[in-house]
Amino acid sequence: MTTSPNIDDTPPSDMTTTEYRFGVGQALIGAQMLFVAFGALVLVPLLTGLDPSVALFTAGLGTLIFQITTRGQVPVFLASSFAFIAPIIYGVQTWGLAATTGGLAAAGLLYVALSFAIRIFGAGFLHKILPPVVVGPVIMVIGLSLAPVAVNMATGVAGDAQIVPKGIALTLALIALGATMITAILGRGIMRVVPIIVGVIAGYVAALVIGMMTGESLINTAPMADAAWFALPNFVRPEFNLAAILFILPVAIAPAIEHFGDIMAISSVTKRDYMEKPGIQNTMLGDGLATTAAGLLGGPPNTTYSEVTGAVTLTRAFNPAIMTWAAIFAIALSFVGKLSGALASIPMPVMGGIMILLFGMVTVVGLSVVAKLGDRLVEARNMVIVSTVLIIGLGGLTLSFGEGFTLAGIGLSGVTGLVLNLILPRAKEEA
Secondary structure (H helix, E strand, O other), X not given: XXXXXXXXXXXXXXXXXXXXXXXXXXXXXXXXXXXXXXXXXXXXXXXXXXXXXXXXXXXXXXXXXXXXXXXXXXXXXXXXXHHHHHHHHHHHHHHOHHHHHHHHHHHHHHHHHHHHHHHHHOOHHHHHHOXXXXXXXXXXXXXXXXXXXXXXXXXXXXXXXXXXXXXXXXXXXXXXHHHHHHHHHHOOHHHHHOXXXXXXXXXXXXXXXXXXXXXXXXXXXXXXXXXXXXXXXXXXXOOOOHHHHHHHHHHHHHHHHXXXXXXXXXXXXXXXXXXXXXXXXXXHHHHHHHHHHHHXXXXXXXXXXXXXXXXXXXXXXXXXXXXXXXXXXXXXXXOEHHHHHHHHOOOHHHHHHHHHHHHHHHHHHHHHHHHOOHHHHHOHXXXXXXXXXXXXXXXXXXXXXXXXXXXXXXXXHHHHHHHHHHHOOOOOOOO
16 A cells, blocks of 8 residues: 655656666666565565465566556556455465465456446546445455464464464564564665565574574574575466355455555656556556466466555656566566575564564555545444444355355455445435
8 A cells, every 4th residue: 555655846857767768777776676575575475375486476577567558657566465365365275276366367357347447437436436435444354354364473373383482483573573663663765665674684583593592493494405596486377266256356446446546656756647647547457467467377466566666756766667677686586496495484473573563554554544534434324334344354254155155354345345335325415
């Protein structure tokens, strides 16, 4: 999620041109942009059991697809979406990895359909059927439904087993969480947009030190030692299971609205109206095709990264070719087997500590969307929609429709909000 950064009104200089120029200078800045995105990019596959190398590959591929679709006009980087973490975990447990990735590919096609609907009806129609009263609580459900995952990881629990002693696990989680918080609040320059990487490094070093002091084996180095330097990512051939597809599709509602905010934010930074040129219909199409490609290869859905938008703001590097280089570097790194092995060695409590903050921040983003209602939040119609969406999304309600098809959690809450917004009567002055 993004909000428009505060910037001055100075028009872009030659150094901050938005024209597509591909050169060595852009390559160096592109590597920096990938560094900014890297922590969040690999976090989703590490949490959901997907291959981080595939996520790197599909992030690079998705960014290139987006640039082709938008004719290289928008300086954004696409990578793993947090909105799909809970659905991926549930989908893998229920239908398996192949069927889940098929559902993720279908979610991308929903974005494609929305892009064509925007061409026909205009961008306003999406805000009419998915206003803040629907999108806000759905985003809150996404963040809050992941709270148990973060707490279990931070306390060293996997399933019903205590993998890491609770005291040690909490210590590692607090160190990682504290380092992430301090970097996000007090960091300056490029450090301010890489708090996840700082938190992981701090937690990893703490695990090494505590392991030597206590004799506990906190870091499993076997994946890194066994990995080859060059290895193909573990691509997955998707299966198209109707139940999995119908479960995951409603989850795409919130990221679709998020896309508008991301494009508006980068427009504010560069002083170019990307909503008009290349047009929100084309940026949505690029996002959808990128997500579909990711699902077809076994990667997490893509979304435009606010971290990278923040880095663009700091560096004033507006040239879209920079993101081309970032995409190329991501694809190249996906073939480094040792990198995937190193990521697999990160202790679980370290990731849990960072997740406590990040999943909470997702919830706060949902709150900020609901806050746009202002005094209208206490109107009966809005209170009914928000409260119903939250309780259904968090209460564990599951509805079955025929054999093998169920709606639950985020998907069910999204459909509920959409239907209630369409059928509930409005006050006369609002209508």
